Amino acid sequence: MKKLWLLVSLAAVLFLAACSLDSPTSNESEGTGSEGSSEGTPTIGFSVSTLNNPFFVTLTDGAKAKAEELGAELSVVDAQDDAAKQASDVEDLIQQGVDFILINPVDSAAVAAAVESANAADIPVITLDRSAEGGEVVAHVASDNVAGGKMAGEYLVSLIGEGAQVAELEGVPGSSAARERGEGFNSVATEQLDVVAKQTANFNRAEGLSVMENILQSNPDIKGVFAHNDEMALGALEAIEAAGKDIVVVGFDATDDAVASVEDGRLAGTIAQQPAMIGEIGIETAMKVLAGEEVEASIPVELELVGQE
Secondary structure (H helix, E strand, C coil), X not given: CHHHHHHHHHHXXXXXXXXXXXXXXHHHHHHXXXXXXXXXXXXXXXXXXXXXXHHHHHHHHHHHHHHHHHCCEEEEEECCCCHHHHHHHHHHHHHHCCCEEEECCCCCCCCHHHHHHHHHXXXXXXXXXXXXXXXXXXXXXXXXXXHHHHHHHHHHHHHHCCCCEEEEEECCCCCHHHHHHHXXXXXXXXXXXXXXXXXXXXXXXXXXXXXXXXXXXXXXCCXXXXXXXXXXXXXXXXXXXXCCCXXXXXXXXXXXXXXXXXXXXXXXXXEEXXXXXXXXXXXXXXXXXXXXXXXXXXXXXXXXXXXXX
16 A cells, blocks of 8 residues: 555656646747747838928838838837937837838938948948938938939029029038038029028928028028928028018928928929838838848939929
8 A cells, every 4th residue: 555655646746747847848939939920020120310390201101101011010210300319219229129220310421320330230221311421221212312402493593584693591411411402403503593692491490481581681682592391491481471572482392381382372392202202112122131132222212393383
């Protein structure tokens, strides 16, 4: 009897030991399954210069829609037009271990360090709308800003004639968009217009209004204005209308507000980019790179003039 009791006890111990061994194996299997599904979803970080501008809101919406369509997880961070915050945001994305980073730079020169940090972490980078002056990017998706600036200059000449006095409202200093749009515009204006005032309004509507007020005080004979984006153009238009002046204003981006203003006969015209398409192509290109496909280093998005008929 005693011997039988010992055999029963031994069997019980062996059974419990077997259960304790099975349990960790089962848990580990569940954890691996979870990690596998996570690894199967590409994670893309997107640092946008500002979401306080309708153009970049539309660009971001385009990226979000395409990411959802293609099964990618998109994490958007808003730099709020602050180059230092953008650098910190990109570092956060790197620490999160995202698979890919899209950057719409606040400042093309300042963003180079952030791009280099991503390079060091072996995370590929694509720039959208504005380029980076340092680091390695696999692609740059943007409209041809030089061609757009030239288009705006030629349109302004057609409306006010050669030799007329004009003002230029510039975008954020250091941004490739401001530099390139200015380059295109001045390739026409230097020969055919008289640029009597040139000042930055940082792509901001309120600053466009205040800068234009100051320009009008010192340059009362201005006939035309080219603003590097629609927000500044609409701000300048407010100042001009408040002063009772008849001055032709041309913007850039074709935001909803700007197009409505053109249709109302207030804004003379705007150069139409396709921000949603820039965002969509950015995501599509990132997914191609992650799949091991070759992509073009520069991917242009078409422009067109939206003017009064």
